Amino acid sequence: MWLSAQIGAFLRRRLDGTAEEQHDFDTVLAATLTLLGLIIGFSFSMAINRYDQRKNCEAEEANAIGTEQVRIGLLPEATAKRAGDLLRSYIRERLLYYQTRDPRQLEQIGARTADLQTEMWSVVGAAAAASPTPVSALAVAGMNDVLNSEGYTQAAWWNRLPDPVWGLMGAIAIFCNLLIGYGARRRGVLLFLILPLALSISFFLIADIDSPRGGLILVHPRNLERLLQSPPSGAGGNL
Secondary structure (H helix, E strand, O other): OHHHHHHHHHHHHHOOOOHHHHHHHHHHHHHHHHHHHHHHHHHHHHHHHHHHHHHHHHHHHHHHHHHHHHHHHHOOHHHHHHHHHHHHHHHHHHHHHHHOOOHHHHHHHHHHHHHHHHHHHHHHHHHHHHOOOHHHHHHHHHHHHHHHHHHHHHHHHHOOOOHHHHHHHHHHHHHHHHHHHHHOOOOOOOHHHHHHHHHHHHHHHHHHHHOOOOOOOOOOOHHHHHHHHOOOOOHHHOO
16 A cells, blocks of 8 residues: 555656646545545444354353253253253363364364264253153253354354455555555655555454454453353252
8 A cells, every 4th residue: 555655656746737637636535535434434344243243142152051051950860961061061162162263173173063962962852752841842942042053153253254345445445545645745655654554454453353263352252151160050960
């Protein structure tokens, strides 16, 4: 962007316009800067909405697991203990999902999570099949919510700003700096760095918020951590 401003200043020295052309240029520059500001504002809003969605999904996932921990206490004691142990192992895997940045570890976590989901569903489903009562149906419905919440979380983490949005913001930012360089009366290195620096900070902030696993602004699984640290509930105190 700084280089585009320098190119604009170079073109200004080669092409000296009239006063009327300068008025038209000021109109184009103002319109372009306004368009850039609007696009950055909308992109920032989209990134914030996606960040809030990831936070809400974490809270909903923790609530679904916590509710199921209580519901499985209504099952027979042996089944409740087994399901409770699996749920606590599942919480640990979900915590690793939120905290890990290594793609290989994420694949391993995904595989272990899928295995735990299959085993939890088998335990609860077998109990419901052996004793098809409203109580067992309640436990099955709760486990279904646990599995669904994980899918919603994964979908939210995949939901990112589209690449064309970044391309559009970058192109308009370059055009704006080119126009500013062309319209500048004096050529200064520091002067031409102000807008590129401000835009770079804005782009960095948007990218940071929009990135689930990179950067500084991340979703911390506080609800899942609290759920894991809470004393077990359910039958026999083992859930």
